[in-house]
Structures are given as structure tokens and as C-alpha cells.
Amino acid sequence: MFIGIVGLGGKKTPVIDIFTHDLIEEIRVRFSGKNSPLQEWLKSLRNIPAEERKNAGALINELKNEIESCLKHFIESWRNEAEIKKLSQENEDISLPLPNINIGSRHPVMTVMRDLLEPFQRMGFSIVDGPEIDNDFYNFDTLNVLKDHPAREMQDTFFLASEWVLRTHTSNVQSHAMMERKLPLKIVCPGCVYRNEYDMTHLPSFRQIECLIVDKGIHLGHLRHTINEMLNAAFGRPVKLRFRSSYFPFTEPSAEVDVECQQCFGKGCRSCKHTGWSEIGGCGLVNRKVLESCGIDSNVYSGIALGFGIDRMAKDRFAIADLRSMLDGDVSFLKSFALS
Ligand SMILES: [Zn+2]
Incomplete structure (x- = not known):
């Protein structure tokens, strides 16, 4: 059978x-x-x-x-x-051409952020996140920004209820880290920050990246090396830098970092306000007062800190004339970075 x-x-x-x-x-x-x-x-x-x-x-x-x-x-x-x-029994015609699929593209700011994080990961930094709404104790007090400092005024800061603010820099993550984590510290903090300003070179909401190292024997050489590694990655090529002596409450000594204008390459244009340079961030040795206010013995430990605007770097790297284009959501503008 x-x-x-x-x-x-x-x-x-x-x-x-x-x-x-x-x-x-x-x-x-x-x-x-x-x-x-x-x-x-x-x-x-x-x-x-x-x-x-x-x-x-x-x-x-x-x-x-x-x-x-x-x-x-x-x-x-x-x-x-x-x-x-x-x-x-299936009716699909697999010989038909595919519909035109728009797969989008990475925003130029996110492209730069991704490239910026790569060298930090390679150098063994921890990526740390923090609150965008924070107490002004972490945003100002622990960072040696005194009560009468202009940064605390309404035209610079978005104040919320009582002592709460939209963080004006990612430095608040440094405050939390120094007070809550064990030493030594080697962290990088990317994130969104808020300032009450809006023009061709300033945005009310933009992204920053900050780096903090606190350990024994940390000096300016570590700072210079870290900045070089970071900016070469951000621009995808070696770029010309200059350090200008400056003042920030949370670092001492402090410097502002300029990168050669990537639109005129130093000749001077509207984008760089005819200086040939574009300011992209600040840096310095962590102020001893900041270390002490976070409970760190400044006689034993020293630190470096830097904070850079990622939108500015994207503006320079991709030769974008107006920083406000970053927030416009113009699809044709974003599509021009499809291969970035
Ligand atoms: Zn220029």
C-alpha cells in the first residue's frame, strides 16, 4: 500500500x-x-x-x-x-521597478558630532549625558559663575520656575560628574544647550561637546593634544588653529579656540566677519575654585576642560553661510548633505 x-x-x-x-x-x-x-x-x-x-x-x-x-x-x-x-498564488510582480524611496540624510550637526566622538572613544573617554533642565547650582554656582555674572541675566539664559534653568552649557554635566563620580575623571559630554539669542552666528538651541579630565598631573599639554585630535576628526582633515587668551569663570588660565575660516581660508569674508577666523569654543585648566566647590582637593588633582559648539563646527566644515539654516528644516538644504 x-x-x-x-x-x-x-x-x-x-x-x-x-x-x-x-x-x-x-x-x-x-x-x-x-x-x-x-x-x-x-x-x-x-x-x-x-x-x-x-x-x-x-x-x-x-x-x-x-x-x-x-x-x-x-x-x-x-x-x-x-x-x-x-x-x-502570490501576485507580486518582482520584475517591477522599485518606487523612488527617499532615505533621507544625516543632519550636518549629527555628522560632526559622530566624528567628534570617535577620537574620544579611541582615547578611552566615557560618554556622559546630563539634564537639560537643571538647578542653577549645577549650571552656575559650582562653576564659579557668580551671582552678578552677566551670563545669569535674562538676555542670555532661559529661566524656568524658581532656581531652574534650561542649561546654558553642557558644563553642568561636569559639575554632576565631579560631585558624583569617583576620580580620576575622563569624560566627554555631548548635548543640547539653550541661550536667549538668535542671529547669523548664534542659535537659541544648539549642541555642544565638552570634555573634562581630572587626575593627578594634568596640564596644558593634555589640553592641546585633546583639542588637536578632536578638531582633526571633526573637520576630517588637519585644520589651522589659534588660541587666544581669554576669561571664563570655570577655567584658569582660559583660552578661546579659533579655527581658520573654511570659506575664505584666512582671507576674510562675511561669514567670519572679515577676520579670517571662526571662533568655535573655549578651554583651559579647571579653576581650582571649581574643583574645591565640587569637593576635590586642588592641591592633589588638576584638570582640563573644553567646550565647543558643534553647530559652529558643522557650519565651518560644510561652509554653511548662515547658522540659522541648521534649524530651518529645509529639506533641499538637508538633502545637499546626503553623502556626508
Ligand atoms: Zn571667512
Whole structure:
């Protein structure tokens, strides 16, 4: 009977039209399962004379192999036909061209941020996040920004209820880290910050990246090296830098960092206000007062800190004339960075 069924599958009648999955399983159990005649015969071998047992055993094993081979072939045929039938019932025309898919592009600011983080990860920095709404204690007090400092005025800072502010820099993450983490510290903090200003070179909401190292024996050489590594990665090529002595409450000594204008390459243009340079951030040794206000012994530890505007770097790297384009959401503008 079984051979007849297999024969039926091998002829012109498609097995898929006759057999269901359940029926196939029933056939398998019937002819090779634990209660099949084959198993009964094997069990009954012990009842026949020893001199006939060897021959009988060989015949039964031969039949067993034949049945299992036929079953395997039959089940494979059934599966193949089932697959072909399923595919033939699908109506998709795979030869049709794909619709025009707009996959978008990475925002220039995010491109620069991604490139900026790469050298920090390579140099073993931890990437640390922090609150965008924070207490002015972390945003100002611990950073030596005194109560009468102009940065605290309404025209620079978005004040919320009571002592809460939209953070004006990512330095608040440094305050949290110095007060809450164990030394030594080697962190980088990218994130969104807020200032009450809006013109060709200033945005009310932009991204900053800050780096902080606090350890024994940290000096300006570490700062210079870190900035070089970071900016070469951000611009994708070596860029010309200059350090200008400056003042920030949280660093001493402090410097502002300028990069050569990437639109006029030092000749002077509207974008760089005809200076040939573009200011991209500040840096310095962490002020001893800041270390002490965060509970760190400044006689034992020293630190470097830097904070750069990522939007400015993107503006310079991609020669974008007006910083406000970053927030416009103009698709044609963003599409021009599709390969960035
Ligand atoms: Zn220029």
C-alpha cells in the first residue's frame, strides 16, 4: 500500500492536491512509527530460531531502509510542491521597478558630532549625558559663575520656575560628574544647550561637546593634544588653529579656540566677519575654585576642560553661510548633505 502511495506522488497527479500535512504525518507514523508493523517484526525476531534470525533481521533492516528512503523522498516532494503552489498564488510582480524611496540624510550637526566622538572613544573617554533642565547650582554656582555674572541675566539664559534653568552649557554635566563620580575623571559630554539669542552666528538651541579630565598631573599639554585630535576628526582633515587668551569663570588660565575660516581660508569674508577666523569654543585648566566647590582637593588633582559648539563646527566644515539654516528644516538644504 505504501509503495502505491509513493508511486502516486511520483506520477502526474500533484501530491499537494491529495495530501495534507496531517495525512503525511499519519502515513509517517503508520509506516515507521513505534507501532508500525516493521517494529512488530523487529520485536518478534527473538521468537524465531537463532539460525533464521540473522537472515530475517537483515531482510527487515533492508525493508526498513527502503521505507525510510521512500518516505523521505515523498515528504520532500510534497514540501517542494507546497512551496511552488504557495509562490504561484502570490501576485507580486518582482520584475517591477522599485518606487523612488527617499532615505533621507544625516543632519550636518549629527555628522560632526559622530566624528567628534570617535577620537574620544579611541582615547578611552566615557560618554556622559546630563539634564537639560537643571538647578542653577549645577549650571552656575559650582562653576564659579557668580551671582552678578552677566551670563545669569535674562538676555542670555532661559529661566524656568524658581532656581531652574534650561542649561546654558553642557558644563553642568561636569559639575554632576565631579560631585558624583569617583576620580580620576575622563569624560566627554555631548548635548543640547539653550541661550536667549538668535542671529547669523548664534542659535537659541544648539549642541555642544565638552570634555573634562581630572587626575593627578594634568596640564596644558593634555589640553592641546585633546583639542588637536578632536578638531582633526571633526573637520576630517588637519585644520589651522589659534588660541587666544581669554576669561571664563570655570577655567584658569582660559583660552578661546579659533579655527581658520573654511570659506575664505584666512582671507576674510562675511561669514567670519572679515577676520579670517571662526571662533568655535573655549578651554583651559579647571579653576581650582571649581574643583574645591565640587569637593576635590586642588592641591592633589588638576584638570582640563573644553567646550565647543558643534553647530559652529558643522557650519565651518560644510561652509554653511548662515547658522540659522541648521534649524530651518529645509529639506533641499538637508538633502545637499546626503553623502556626508
Ligand atoms: Zn571667512
